[in-house]
Amino acid sequence: MKTSERIIPDRLQSPIQRYLKSWETLLLAVAVAIFMANSFASPYFLNAWNLSDATFNFTEKAMIAFAMALLIISGEIDLSVASMIALASTAMGAAVQAGFGTPVLILVGLGTGVICGAFNGILVTRMGLPSIVVTIGTMSLFRGISYIVLGDQAYRGYPSDFTFFGQGYIWWVISFEFVLFLIIAIIYGVILHKTNFGRAIFAIGNNPTGALFSGIRVQRVKFILFLLTGFMSGIAAICLTSRLGSTRPSIAFGWELEIITMVVLGGVNILGGSGSIPGVVIAAFVMGLVTFGLGLLNVPGIVMSIVIGTLLIGVIAMPRIWKMVRSN
Amino acid sequence: MNSSLKHWFNMQQELTRKAKYMLKRLVTSREALLMLIILVLIGLVAIRFPRFITLSNLAGVFNDTSPLILLAIGQMIVILTKCIDLSVAANLALTGMVVAMINVAAPGVPVVVIIIVAVGLGAVMGAFNGLLVWKLDIPPIVVTLGTMTIFRGIVFLISNGKWVNSHEMTQAFKAFPRYELLGLPMMSWTAIIAVIIFFIVMTRTTLGRSFYAVGGNPHAATYAGINVGRSQFWAFTISGALAGLTGYLWVSRYAVAYVNVAGGFELDVVAACVIGGISIAGGIGSVGGALLGALFLGVIKNALPVINVSPFWQLAISGSAIIIAVALNARSNRNHGRIILKSAENTQ
Numbered sequence: 001m002k003t004s005e006r007i008i009p010d011r012l013q014s015p016i017q018r019y020l021k022s023w024e025t026l027l028l029a030v031a032v033a034i035f036m037a038n039s040f041a042s043p044y045f046l047n048a049w050n051l052s053d054a055t056f057n058f059t060e061k062a063m064i065a066f067a068m069a070l071l072i073i074s075g076e077i078d079l080s081v082a083s084m085i086a087l088a089s090t091a092m093g094a095a096v097q098a099g100f101g102t103p104v105l106i107l108v109g110l111g112t113g114v115i116c117g118a119f120n121g122i123l124v125t126r127m128g129l130p131s132i133v134v135t136i137g138t139m140s141l142f143r144g145i146s147y148i149v150l151g152d153q154a155y156r157g158y159p160s161d162f163t164f165f166g167q168g169y170i171w172w173v174i175s176f177e178f179v180l181f182l183i184i185a186i187i188y189g190v191i192l193h194k195t196n197f198g199r200a201i202f203a204i205g206n207n208p209t210g211a212l213f214s215g216i217r218v219q220r221v222k223f224i225l226f227l228l229t230g231f232m233s234g235i236a237a238i239c240l241t242s243r244l245g246s247t248r249p250s251i252a253f254g255w256e257l258e259i260i261t262m263v264v265l266g267g268v269n270i271l272g273g274s275g276s277i278p279g280v281v282i283a284a285f286v287m288g289l290v291t292f293g294l295g296l297l298n299v300p301g302i303v304m305s306i307v308i309g310t311l312l313i314g315v316i317a318m319p320r321i322w323k324m325v326r327s328n
Numbered sequence: 329m330n331s332s333l334k335h336w337f338n339m340q341q342e343l344t345r346k347a348k349y350m351l352k353r354l355v356t357s358r359e360a361l362l363m364l365i366i367l368v369l370i371g372l373v374a375i376r377f378p379r380f381i382t383l384s385n386l387a388g389v390f391n392d393t394s395p396l397i398l399l400a401i402g403q404m405i406v407i408l409t410k411c412i413d414l415s416v417a418a419n420l421a422l423t424g425m426v427v428a429m430i431n432v433a434a435p436g437v438p439v440v441v442i443i444i445v446a447v448g449l450g451a452v453m454g455a456f457n458g459l460l461v462w463k464l465d466i467p468p469i470v471v472t473l474g475t476m477t478i479f480r481g482i483v484f485l486i487s488n489g490k491w492v493n494s495h496e497m498t499q500a501f502k503a504f505p506r507y508e509l510l511g512l513p514m515m516s517w518t519a520i521i522a523v524i525i526f527f528i529v530m531t532r533t534t535l536g537r538s539f540y541a542v543g544g545n546p547h548a549a550t551y552a553g554i555n556v557g558r559s560q561f562w563a564f565t566i567s568g569a570l571a572g573l574t575g576y577l578w579v580s581r582y583a584v585a586y587v588n589v590a591g592g593f594e595l596d597v598v599a600a601c602v603i604g605g606i607s608i609a610g611g612i613g614s615v616g617g618a619l620l621g622a623l624f625l626g627v628i629k630n631a632l633p634v635i636n637v638s639p640f641w642q643l644a645i646s647g648s649a650i651i652i653a654v655a656l657n658a659r660s661n662r663n664h665g666r667i668i669l670k671s672a673e674n675t676q
Contacts, residue, residue, distance in 0.1 A: 129654050130608045132412075132469075136598055137650030144644025151640050249640075254592075257473055270467045300489070302587060306481030313460065313474035320464045 023267035027282045030315070034286060038293035045296055052173035056243065058262070058288035059181040060236040061255060062280070065262040066188040067232040069280050071225045072263055073192075073205045075272030078120060078229045079135040081236075082255035083142035088112040088237035090146040093155025093247040102162045109241070110234040116142055117230015124226065125219040139256065146249035155247040166243025177239050181284075184232075189277040197221070205272035261312050262287055286311070358605035358657070362620040366627055373631040380634055387512060393626025394519035395420075397619055398574045399593070400600040401526050402454075402567030404618040407601055408543045409556075409563045410610035411461060411468035416571040417593035418479035419453045421585075423575030425483045428492040428585035431501045439504050446576035447569050453479060454568015458561035468560075476594065484587045494583035505581040515577055522570065527615045539563060543610030599646055600625050603653040624649065 038045045045051075064081050071078055091112040092105045100108070116138070123134045168176040192198040200221050203211040212218050241247055260270075266283035268275030287308060294304045374381040399416050406413040423446050430437060430445065453475070460471045494502070505515040512520075530536035541549040542559040549556055579585045604621025606613030625646055632642055 123651065123655070127655060127658065129658050133602050133608045133654045134651060136595060136602070137647050137654065140595070140599070140643050140647030140650065142647070144641070144647050147640040147643050148638070151638065257477070261473060264470055264473075270470050300484065302481050302484040302489075305477040306485070309474040309477035309481065313466070313471060313478075316466050316470060317460065317464050320466070324464075 024276065024279045024282060027265070027267065027279060027286060027315075031282055031286045031289065034289045034293065038289060038296070041293065042296040045293060048173045050292075050296075052175060052178070054288055054292035055175065055178045055181070057291045058284045059175075059177045060239050060243075061259050061262060061287075062181055062284035063184050063236050063239075064229065064232045064255075065259045065266070065280050065284060066184060066277060067225070067229040068259055069263045069266065069268050069275055069277065070188070070192060070201055071222075071229055072260075072268050072270060073272055073275045074201045074222055074225055075205045075208065076124060076131040076222055076225065077135065077260070077270075078131065078226065079256045079260075080116070080120060080139040080142055081229060081233045081259060082252040083139045083146075084113055084116040084230055084233035085237040085240060085252040085255065086146040086249055087116060087142040088234050089241045089247040089251050090149050090155070090249065092158075092237070092241055094149065096155060096158055102159050105158075105162060106238055109238040110231060113230040113232070113234025113237065114227060115230070116233070117227045118223075120230070121223040121226030125223045143249060146251075150247070150249045156245065158242065158245055162242050163245065164242070166239045166241070177243075180235075180239070184235075185277060185281050192277050201225070202273065205269075205274070258287070258308070261308060265312055265315060359614065359616045359620055362604065362617070362624065366620065366624050369624070369627055369631065373627075373635055376635045380631065387516065389626055389630045390519075390623070391513055391516045392630060393622055394515045395574045395578055395590075396593075396596060396600055396622040396626060397519040398522055398570050398577075399567075399597040400604065400618040400622040401522055401615060402570035403597045403601050404604070404606050404613050404615065405526075405530070405539055405563045406468075406560075406567045407598075407606050407608060408539045408610055408613050409560045410543050410546070411560055411563065412472065412598065412608075413454075413457065413564060413567045414469065414472040414594045414598075415453070415457060415476040415479055416567060416597055417590040418476045418483075419450055419568055419571040420575040420578060420593070421587065421589040421591075422453070422479045422483045423450050423572040424579035424589055425487055425492070425585045425587075427576050428497065428501075428579050429486065431498055432492060432496050435498045439500055442501065443504075443573065443576055446572045448572070450572015450575060451565050451569035454565045454571065455561065457568065458564030461564065462557035462561040465557075468564075480587065483589075487585075487587065489587060492579075492585040497580070497583060502580050502583050505577045515581060518573070518577060523615055523619055530615055535559075535562065540611055543612075545611070596625060596646070599650050602650050602657075605653070605657050607657065608654075621653075 068078060068081065088109045092109045095105050095108045120131070120135055120138055123129050123138075124131045165176060170176055170179050192201065200211065200216045203214065203216055204218050204221060208218050236252075240252060244251070262283050263275075263280055264270055265286065266275065266280035268280065290307055290311070291301075291304050294307065295301075370381060370386075379385060399420070403413055403416060426449060427442050427446050430442065457468070457471050457475055460466050460475075461468050505513060505518075507514045509517060530539070538549070538554045538559045539562075541552065541554055542556050546556050549559075578590060600621040601613070601618055602608065602621070603624050604613070604617035604619070606617055606621075628645055628649070629642060632639055632645075
């Protein structure tokens with residue numbers, strides 16, 4: 001990569017200035033603008049049930065995005081998350097066929113996620129392989145196992161109490177998934193920003209060697225992050241399977257790219273070392289709102305992906321272009 | 329007399345040592361190992377199904393793998409410069425759709441012009457990636473993740489989601505990749521010519537060497553007067569041009585163009601590179617490696633139905649192949665040269 005210059009300012013900005021100039025504020029402004037544009041564009045947008053439905057567009061992806069954010073901040077990446085969902089969902093489907101009830105299904109889903117995460121983690125931290133290649137491999141491997149098991153078939157017949165995770169509501173329009181998303185966001189926010197473990201993640205992302213010499217067990221932290229990502233994929237698999245009520249091997253296809261887009265849009269440096277959970281939360285809302293708003297306007301999904309792609313490049317390019325213009 | 333005999337004897341010894349060394353390097357090289365694995369694979373398939381090793385069938389496998397070979401060469405150059413290009417499959421789909429629509433709108437346009445348009449359009453898209461990486465310094469994975477969805481979306485926009493079907497295309501448009509020369513279709517010849525050209529470019533030109541230099545050590549490359557960003561820009565442009573060319577070949581060979589042409593193919597391309605021993609950290613890799621990596625995947629893909637294994641196994645097998653390949657590569661790259669200072673990562 002290129003040499004990165006760190007300029008240490010003579011005078012620190014005031015906290016208010018810093019907040020106003022932060023990535024999260026910019027993103028929040030984008031989110032508000034999209035929200036307003038949507039409410040003008042479609043009369044159906046400002047409807048509590050519609051908005052509640054809209055949250056399903058991003059809650060499952062965002063759950064994984066939090067773990068992915070930590071992983072990317074530490075300088076690694078996991079492209080196999082969507083395939084882990086497929087494998088966990090397949091395992092749950094197989095458990096249903098074997099006649100197990102909801103509690104076992106949940107254990108199977110989470111367990112599969114954790115095992116897959118551990119597999120990635122061992123390959124990366126024990127064998128020292130680059131995570132991007134390892135997870136491109138496991139991405140094919142995990143989904144491949146689903147295809148071997150299922151072929152062109154599907155698992156159905158999930159028990160009725162299992163539907164709660166993806167279709168249940170806690171209160172009025174507030175869905176179980178949305179509450180889970182908020183709780184997970186808070187947990188990850190605390191982990192990353194308020195604990196030693198979180199500081200260790202930033203330290204590793206900025207300088208792994210320096211982190212090691214400061215007494216941080218670099219490989220162990222990275223291994224735990226891979227485990228966490230697998231675990232979150234398990235949770236997402238439970239929610240998604242419950243919501244769809246069936247498992248096909250193509251379930252959650254292409255999600256890894258949307259999740260990474262979410263993380264990067266949230267201001268996490270793809271090269272590691274910086275990022276925040278509030279940023280990822282806002283990015284999740286931005287992506288959910290864009291998808292939902294365009295959906296209300298009958299814009300096909302593939303055109304939405306143009307918007308998301310442009311958003312991804314545009315939001316990252318803007319500050320850089322701005323800096324270039326100002327320095328000239 | 330005695331001394332000259334001794335001299336002659338020494339020289340002989342020296343020569344044998346050199347020959348042995350060269351042979352050892354050749355035999356233990358990653359390419360040779362991969363070649364051996366592919367041959368063993370073909371042999372195993374032949375035990376179950378002897379007709380697999382007929383010349384015409386092997387030529388068919390090569391022809392089937394040609395698009396992957398073309399894209400893998402471009403991807404290899406990009407990966408050499410420490411970048412990655414995830415937009416190749418979308419680039420292929422967009423170029424394919426554009427040339428198919430040109431063919432429908434103006435059936436009189438000769439194939440040569442179509443090919444030039446395809447290569448040019450692909451190169452422009454690649455250059456767009458390259459400019460974002462070079463001038464705005466945005467990480468390549470972010471750039472190409474974005475352009476991947478954008479290009480794919482544009483295919484939908486220009487086609488309105490409609491297919492361009494076989495009967496709408498002209499005969500000349502469809503005939504080119506199938507046109508046989510010396511027993512091989514043009515599709516295969518394109519891949520062979522690309523392999524030869526890029527073998528020369530990578531080993532005999534300053535541009536080729538600069539790709540290795542940029543990936544091997546960007547700082548040293550900068551001090552040696554190589555513009556790192558511009559080399560990366562050219563890598564992306566080459567990758568885009570090859571993707572554009574493949575776009576025409578793909579659409580004309582399968583005689584259909586639609587939005588999801590080659591969906592997810594970018595990962596096969598990266599997989600071919602990884603299996604071919606191209607280091608994702610940049611600086612290590614060869615055209616031969618990319619060729620063999622692509623052939624490995626191509627042989628597996630073509631062999632599975634022949635030996636009565638469900639095609640659903642293919643994904644898991646290529647996934648395992650990637651993991652095994654990267655583990656083997658990491659092992660063989662270790663302990664090159666003398667360790668002066670142990671890196672802190674390995675000491676814990």
